Amino acid sequence: MITTIQEVTQLLEQLAPLSYQENYDNAGLQTGNAKEEVRGVLVTLDCTEDVVEEAIEKGCNLIVAHHPVIFKGLKSLTGRTYVERTIIKAIQHNIAIYASHTNLDSVLNGVNTKIANKLGLQNQKILVSKPQTLMQLVAFVPIPETEKVLAALHSAGAGNIGEYSNCSFQVQGTGRFKPSDKANPTIGESGKPEEVQEHRIEVVFPAYLQNKIMAALKEAHPYEEVAHYLYSLENRNQEVGIGMIGELSEELSKDDFLNYLKYRMQLEGVRYTETDSIGIKKVAVCGGAGSFLIKDALRQGADAFVTGDVKYHEFFDSEGKILIADIGHYESEVFTKEIFYDTITENFTNFAVYLSEVNTNPIRYTY
Ligand SMILES: [Zn+2]
Structure with missing residues (x-):
């Protein structure tokens, strides 16, 4: 069985979603083709020329770094700066570089x-x-379908609050609607007012999951038009x-x-x-x-x-x-590579993962 670069980066993004990065940041895949097979991973704080060299020696085609080597943008690739030389060397050796930066600063277990x-x-x-990292979904569901819809929402990631999972709230009420001539209603007939006993269900979820949650709702809900509200919450997210x-x-x-x-x-x-x-x-x-x-x-x-x-x-x-x-900046973050190492090795066993041995700290001390 092969593992693609994308499968590894998706795993890292479950821990630290890219949407949590600051707006000045440039976390994510910086070089390489996400569809290629991973042959080995080198994890590091910084990606420098020496680190790319180490990846080549160790047979790795994916470097996972905390600091993005491409940060301010590149206008040329001539090898004039260490950033350009690092990128050129990585591309010449078909090495993907991925960075998990301020998004990893902003999560629990980061x-x-x-x-x-x-x-x-x-x-x-x-x-x-x-702030503003949480949303609430309110949806109206015919009673026999409530469990199915909730299960779909939970498996898409809704309703996890701290140490509690599958959290939701519901009340029962009467839904009323009149389908048009062109409608294809699950319940009722075109042009005739209808009443259905429904649950109003409520779940909270991280805002970055919005598309996934909405797709799950539409997939699991029996109605052609799903009555729902989406709210952005001001609640502080204790996990971000x-x-x-x-x-x-x-x-x-x-x-x-x-x-x-x-x-x-x-x-x-x-x-x-x-x-x-x-x-x-x-x-x-x-x-x-x-x-x-x-x-x-x-x-x-x-x-x-x-x-x-x-x-x-x-x-x-x-x-x-x-x-x-x-x-010191380096000293405070050098153990970050252990997070990458542990996350990847706990989930994949079919390729080698190495902690970089290069001391990338540009600062030296003398006493
Ligand atoms: Zn840093």
Whole structure:
């Protein structure tokens, strides 16, 4: 049995749907033909020329990266920049490059869950949940068909709320309609008013599934015209959003926390701010450049905020109330490749998956 590149990318998109990427982002398939067979996968934080070289050596024709190598757009492919050279080399060797970026930053079990797990945080919650990612469907169904329609909606992904699945609500009422001369009604006759006992069913679902849910409704519902309403919800989605917050199993002194952080994240050093609080217990994290979340971490009572790429003036935002720890962009996200590795190997066994051994961090330290 063969597996196509598309089957692998679809699996990754079940975890991190592309529609959750930020509007400036460029996640998705960057080179390659999605219909081709996967012969091997190399997972990495960044896709560089050295990583493409590694893929060639290991016999891989799919590279899964966190950072999209084509990010700002390309106007030429002459080999002038490392981005152009990486793309040229990948295409010459028929290697597909796929990136799962800000979409993977925005889901449970993504980049920030990985950091929170490395730090052993308990009671994890998304730091800032994303608005307008949920919808509600209300549909009117003749009573004998209710179970069938609900089953179809659930299997398309509707009605999953936290740890609860197959969630719905229904009430019974009377539906009235008069089919036109051209109608082909399931119940009733053309030109004659009709009354049918129906259920009004309600389900909530992630907005990106809208087309799938509507197709399932139309397929399972017996009527030619399905009476329904679709609503965009303002409810915050607790499963989608940026950053993560949780608690250490025990309070640590500042020095112990910094040592623990260095040990767990395998750091050479940490840039951090002093804080008035004595101990560190509640910790917020955000992989990559997360300084835009400092105020949210403060508001939610975090004693420490772990991220990368913090600028000089942003450190002042700690106001002495939170320990901001800049552990480096690369260091905060390097374990992201384990997410790709675990997701793919748990679902496919007919090709090899490798963790890249290339250190793609362009930054070096000297002391
Ligand atoms: Zn990043």
